[in-house]
Amino acid sequence: DTAVSQTPKYLVTQMGNDKSIKCEQNLGHDTMYWYKQDSKKFLKIMFSYNNKELIINETVPNRFSPKSPDKAHLNLHINSLELGDSAVYFCASSQVGEGSEAFFGQGTRLTVV
Amino acid sequence: QQQVKQSPQSLIVQKGGISIINCAYENTAFDYFPWYQQFPGKGPALLIAIRPDVSEKKEGRFTISFNKSAKQFSLHIMDSQPGDSATYFCAAGRAQKLVFGQGTRLTINP
Numbered sequence: 001d002t003a004v005s006q007t008p009k010y011l012v013t014q015m016g017n018d019k020s021i022k023c024e025q026n027l028g029h030d031t032m033y034w035y036k037q038d039s040k041k042f043l044k045i046m047f048s049y050n051n052k053e054l055i056i057n058e059t060v061p062n063r064f065s066p067k068s069p070d071k072a073h074l075n076l077h078i079n080s081l082e083l084g085d086s087a088v089y090f091c092a093s094s095q096v097g098e099g100s101e102a103f104f105g106q107g108t109r110l111t112v113v
Numbered sequence: 114q115q116q117v118k119q120s121p122q123s124l125i126v127q128k129g130g131i132s133i134i135n136c137a138y139e140n141t142a143f144d145y146f147p148w149y150q151q152f153p154g155k156g157p158a159l160l161i162a163i164r165p166d167v168s169e170k171k172e173g174r175f176t177i178s179f180n181k182s183a184k185q186f187s188l189h190i191m192d193s194q195p196g197d198s199a200t201y202f203c204a205a206g207r208a209q210k211l212v213f214g215q216g217t218r219l220t221i222n223p
Contacts, residue, residue, distance in 0.1 A: 004156070031209055041200060043157070043213040056210055090156050094209060101147070102211060104156030 003027050006091045006105040013081055014113055021076045021108045023091030031055075032074035033092040033102065034066060043090070049074050050096065081112045116140055117205050119214025127222050132190040134217045136203035139184065143205035143212075146179065148188045151200045151216075160201070161188070193221045 006023045013019050025032060033056075034046040048056035052068045063079045074091060088107045094100040119136045126132045138146075147162035163170045163177040163186065170177045176189040190197055198221050203214040 041216045041218075043202060043216075045210060045212075048209060050209075092156075096209075100209070101159045101162070104158065106154070106156050 004091055004093055004103050004105040006089075006108050008108060009106060010109050010111075012111045012113060015081055015083060017081050018077070018079045019081060019110070020078070021089055021091075021110075023074050023076070023105060025072055025091075025093040025103070027093055027095075027103060029093040029103075030071055030096040031094050031100075032068065032071070033094075034074065034076050035090040035092060035104075037088040037090060037107070039087070047074075047076075078110075081110075083112050086110055086112045116212045117203060117214040119203050119217060121217060122215065123218040123220070125220045125222060126193045128193065128195060130193050130221075132193045132197065132219055132221070133187060134201055134203070134219070135185065135187045136205075136214050137183075137185045138205045138212075140205070140207075140212075141184070143207050145206040145211075146177070146186050147204050147206070147211070148175075148177065149202045149204065149213075151202065157202060190219075193219075195221045195223050197221050 004025045031050045033048045037043050046060050047066045049068045065077045067075045088109050090107045091105040092102045094102040117138050148160045149157035150160045151157040161172050161175045174191045179186040201217045204211040
């Protein structure tokens with residue numbers, strides 16, 4: 001009964017490949033996010049969706065494309081992977097309303113070789 | 114552009130001591146200030162949060178002190194325990210967007 005689950009947990013792939021990370025939340029939240037945590041542990045928001053609509057899109061290369069088929073799912077597709085994309089990607093969700101707690105998934109460690 | 118600055122980067126405290134982590138923010142529009150705790154291999158989890166209309170919030174051994182005029186806030190962990198060893202992140206938020214500090218790796222020595 002994991003609240004925010006993402007798959008896969010680990011992903012090793014070659015440069016130039018296209019890959020996807022899936023995320024699902026069973027908390028009934030309206031808002032979902034993708035965060036990137038780099039090798040220095042710095043956490044930075046990439047995207048935010050509210051009820052399947054994109055509401056935050058930080059400065060992220062357009063090789064990254066989020067897709068929200070419904071409000072419980074937010075997938076991240078990455079085209080033409082580069083070495084610098086290696087990081088841990090976290091999915092999160094929260095309820096609408098300012099100051100709502102964001103619940104994070106366990107993360108997907110992406111390694112591009 | 115570093116909107117939330119956190120210090121120290123790492124901290125070692127003896128069991129039973131007080132752990133103090135500080136954060137400073139720049140954007141006065143922020144209206145939500147959470148602290149997250151992250152264990153290795155896990156996602157961050159909310160520890161405690163404060164709004165700018167109060168100066169202090171306490172939950173068990175964890176206290177946030179907030180200074181609006183100085184644009185600073187801090188986390189105090191009283192009676193620190195080895196199980197508190199983790200990475201701690203402060204964040205500042207507005208309109209469902211959180212900006213995180215750089216993180217503090219806390220080690221509690223038994």
